[in-house]
Amino acid sequence: xFNRLASLLLxxxxxxxxxxxxxxxxxxxxxxxxxxxxTDVLAVLAQPMQPLIGMGSLLANVGIxxxxxxxxxxxxxxLAVPLGILMGYFAPAHRLLNSFMALFRPIPPLAWTPLxxxxxxxxxxxxxxxLEIGPAYIFLNNLKFSMAFIIFIGGFFPVLTSSxxxxxxxxxxxxxxxxVLGASRLDIFRKVILPASWPHILTGMRIGxxxxxxxxxxxxxxxxxxSGVGYLITHAYTVARTDIVIxxxxxxxxxxxxxxxxxxxxxxxxxxxxxxx
Amino acid sequence: MTHVLSIxxxxxxxxxxxxxxxxxxxxxxxxxxxxxxxxxxxxxxCGKSTLLRLMAGLERPSAGSINFRGQAVxxxxxxxxxxxxxxxxxxxxxxxxxxxxxxxxxxLAARQRRQRAVEHLxxxxxxxxxxxxxxxxxxxxxxxxxxxxxxxxxxDVLLMDEPFGALDAHTRLLMQRELLALWEKRRKTVVxxxxxxxxxxxxSDRVVVMEKDPGRVIEVLDVPLPRPRTRKDPDxxxxxxxxxxxxxx
Ligand SMILES: Nc1ncnc2c1ncn2[C@@H]1O[C@H](COP(=O)(O)OP(=O)(O)O)[C@@H](O)[C@H]1O
Ligand SMILES: [Mg+2]
Numbered sequence: 001x002f003n004r005l006a007s008l009l010l011x012x013x014x015x016x017x018x019x020x021x022x023x024x025x026x027x028x029x030x031x032x033x034x035x036x037x038x039t040d041v042l043a044v045l046a047q048p049m050q051p052l053i054g055m056g057s058l059l060a061n062v063g064i065x066x067x068x069x070x071x072x073x074x075x076x077x078x079l080a081v082p083l084g085i086l087m088g089y090f091a092p093a094h095r096l097l098n099s100f101m102a103l104f105r106p107i108p109p110l111a112w113t114p115l116x117x118x119x120x121x122x123x124x125x126x127x128x129x130x131l132e133i134g135p136a137y138i139f140l141n142n143l144k145f146s147m148a149f150i151i152f153i154g155g156f157f158p159v160l161t162s163s164x165x166x167x168x169x170x171x172x173x174x175x176x177x178x179x180v181l182g183a184s185r186l187d188i189f190r191k192v193i194l195p196a197s198w199p200h201i202l203t204g205m206r207i208g209x210x211x212x213x214x215x216x217x218x219x220x221x222x223x224x225x226x227s228g229v230g231y232l233i234t235h236a237y238t239v240a241r242t243d244i245v246i247x248x249x250x251x252x253x254x255x256x257x258x259x260x261x262x263x264x265x266x267x268x269x270x271x272x273x274x275x276x277x
Numbered sequence: 278m279t280h281v282l283s284i285x286x287x288x289x290x291x292x293x294x295x296x297x298x299x300x301x302x303x304x305x306x307x308x309x310x311x312x313x314x315x316x317x318x319x320x321x322x323c324g325k326s327t328l329l330r331l332m333a334g335l336e337r338p339s340a341g342s343i344n345f346r347g348q349a350v351x352x353x354x355x356x357x358x359x360x361x362x363x364x365x366x367x368x369x370x371x372x373x374x375x376x377x378x379x380x381x382x383x384x385l386a387a388r389q390r391r392q393r394a395v396e397h398l399x400x401x402x403x404x405x406x407x408x409x410x411x412x413x414x415x416x417x418x419x420x421x422x423x424x425x426x427x428x429x430x431x432x433d434v435l436l437m438d439e440p441f442g443a444l445d446a447h448t449r450l451l452m453q454r455e456l457l458a459l460w461e462k463r464r465k466t467v468v469x470x471x472x473x474x475x476x477x478x479x480x481s482d483r484v485v486v487m488e489k490d491p492g493r494v495i496e497v498l499d500v501p502l503p504r505p506r507t508r509k510d511p512d513x514x515x516x517x518x519x520x521x522x523x524x525x526x
Binding site for chain 2: 171173174176177178179180181182183184187191192195196198272273274275
């Protein structure tokens with residue numbers, strides 16, 4: 001009985017200490033710019049639909065950030081998964097591309113900023129489609145190519161690496177036992193290699209989504225950005241609203257954690273056949 | 278006497294390290310007869326699996342040739358089945374769908390596939406477990422499913438590489454009896470690799486005895502014991518003894 005209660009309360013100990021430390025420090029600092037009170041931040045968080053410093057509500061900004069991240073991330077998945085499978089399955093493709101990829105992997109996404117601005121400027125799918133007004137324009141114009149690219153770079157490599165790894169780690173006995181049942185090369189690829197690599201690929205996609213989400217703030221600091229939680233943080237900083245900065249950070253943290261949990265749940269559902277081991 | 282498989286001077290050398298090589302199997306000649314139960318025994322590393330993989334077409338011989346009904350075996354096909362020791366079922370497929378796998382490769386229509394798969398599930402006594410997944414089954418049930426999967430494509434020869442090697446002693450004895458019953462019902466050519474001499478004598482018409490360094494066949498013995506066999510038969514013990522002697526135990 002006591003044990004159950006203790007294990008239930010255990011995860012709450014550190015957050016409680018943290019919040020207490022924050023509140024004490026804020027009371028002592030007595031300066032909203034250095035460290036706002038916990039209650040000030042909670043007040044902003046309590047009204048997520050309320051417009052903030054002329055930028056629309058917190059939720060609207062989280063929404064636009066999500067759309068941007070998904071845009072860049074889905075591009076990364078669409079490219080990295082097939083490429084990784086190809087590189088994992090087909091040794092010449094690996095030899096051809098691997099050292100080239102290894103050069104790009106260590107470059108932080110943010111380092112691409114000057115090039116991205118030079119190439120894409122502030123263009124977006126809206127400008128490519130020649131839209132100038134309307135709700136579609138407003139939405140699409142927020143998905144700047146430059147931002148999508150930075151997020152794309154962040155998500156691309158984890159997905160690529162795990163796709164290659166997934167294909168390479170398929171157990172030989174699964175391939176051979178299918179070959180002796182009369183499988184063709186195409187059968188092996190479709191019915192053995194692909195489903196067997198799927199768990200690795202899914203894990204890579206989850207990690208990639210996390211990295212893509214972390215690139216958000218860098219991406220939204222680019223010129224042409226007028227919205228999004230990342231931009232909200234930068235803008236709140238320039239108008240000395242530290243409470244909104246912290247609110248934005250919390251929103252990024254919570255959204256990221258929720259996406260990760262949702263992804264894990266899907267993973268568990270889809271990979272039920274792995275059992276408990 | 279007709280031969281299903283003829284191994285004619287086949288050997289296998291694997292490259293190893295810098296320019297080195299291992300002789301996994303010295304040049305070997307052996308005929309596998311129609312409908313016989315042939316076992317291969319020998320210590321670990323004597324080339325039993327290599328010999329079986331050559332017969333299955335999973336490995337190409339470095340010398341000599343393997344012929345299946347007069348045609349060189351150059352790659353795996355559905356005609357020569359192979360059952361591995363364990364974990365060869367696709368873990369994301371239910372037992373039923375695992376058994377349908379080989380039938381999908383034959384492009385059989387869905388209804389015939391289902392019918393053949395169910396029939397083979399019944400054959401190995403797994404009808405109740407058709408919707409279970411491999412991780413939910415015991416080792417013995419997984420091997421029954423693997424045998425059913427191999428038989429469902431109706432191969433001419435069934436090769437088995439220590440199929441009961443991962444099972445506990447009790448399950449192993451049960452599976453031996455079930456396999457014999459299956460073999461008597463289906464009359465198929467079986468080549469069975471084991472490191473258990475007792476198992477080989479209990480099951481087979483002939484026993485191939487192998488030795489290592491380099492891996493080679495040292496003797497092929499007939500097992501003239503009447504079936505059904507019992508281990509209490511004094512001839513059973515004598516045969517086991519003579520194989521042990523060949524292997525210098
Ligand atoms: N793919 C391979 N590459 C290198 N050496 C191998 C390979 N397969 C088997 N061998 C070697 O060949 C010998 C025989 O192996 P194997 O046929 O697996 O023996 P057994 O099945 O009787 O235990 C062993 O020494 C093993 O290390
Ligand atoms: Mg072996």
